[in-house]
Amino acid sequence: xxxxxxxxxxxxxxxxxxxxxxxxxxxxxxxxxxxxxxxxxxxxxxxxxxxxxxxxxxxxxxxxxxxxxxxxxxxxxxxxxxxxxxxxxxxxxxxxxxxxxxxxxxxxxxxxxxxxxxxxxxxxxxxxxxxxxxxxxxxxxxxxxx
Numbered sequence: 141x142x143x144x145x146x147x148x149x150x151x152x153x154x155x156x157x158x159x160x161x162x163x164x165x166x167x168x169x170x171x172x173x174x175x176x177x178x179x180x181x182x183x184x185x186x187x188x189x190x191x192x193x194x195x196x197x198x199x200x201x202x203x204x205x206x207x208x209x210x211x212x213x214x215x216x217x218x219x220x221x222x223x224x225x226x227x228x229x230x231x232x233x234x235x236x237x238x239x240x241x242x243x244x245x246x247x248x249x250x251x252x253x254x255x256x257x258x259x260x261x262x263x264x265x266x267x268x269x270x271x272x273x274x275x276x277x278x279x280x281x282x283x284x285x286x
Contacts, residue, residue, distance in 0.1 A: 142213070143198065144209075144213045144216070144217065144274060144278075145274070145275065145278050146198045147195075147198050148220075148270075148271040148274035148275050148278075149271070149275065150191075150194040150195075150198055151267055151270070151271040152268065152271040152272065152275065154187060154190060154191045154194065155264050155267045155268045155271065156268070157183075157187045157190070158184065158187050158264055159261070159264045159265075159268070161180050161183045161184050161187060162180075162184070162257060162260055162261055162264065163261075164179075164180040164183075165180045165181070165184075165257055166254060166257060168180045216273075216274055216277045216278065217274065219273060219277060220269075220270045220271075220273035220274045220277070221270070223269055223270070223273045224266045224267070224269045224270040224273070227265065227266050227269045228262070228266050231262045231265060231266070232262070235258060235259075235262065
């Protein structure tokens with residue numbers, strides 16, 4: 141497993157953890173108990189600390205002869221960036237049209253305080269697509285090389 145795969149795997153795990161905890165935030169936000177309101181935010185901070193530590197740990201080379209990047213890494217990263225870019229535009233389109241349609245029906249069920257959470261979820265989904273694309277392409281390339 142090379143450096144790009146390790147980084148994508150770390151981003152995948154951390155993104156899934158952040159996605160789970162960010163889904164619990166709206167539930168805890170409207171709860172009356174103060175401990176339930178603070179708990180998801182504590183887990184988010186812990187996930188960010190884990191993210192910072194994983195970046196530091198995966199930057200180091202395992203051996204001096206290990207190559208930083210090659211042509212295959214660059215091509216796979218470009219495909220992953222393209223897939224995440226398409227996902228971002230799809231999510232932006234949905235984020236603009238779904239609330240507009242709901243408000244046009246005169247149903248006001250979406251509080252404005254949930255909009256930053258929706259943007260954060262969009263970021264997490266884009267990062268999830270990025271890391272999954274990298275891992276899928278590396279899995280395909282290794283099977284084709286054998």
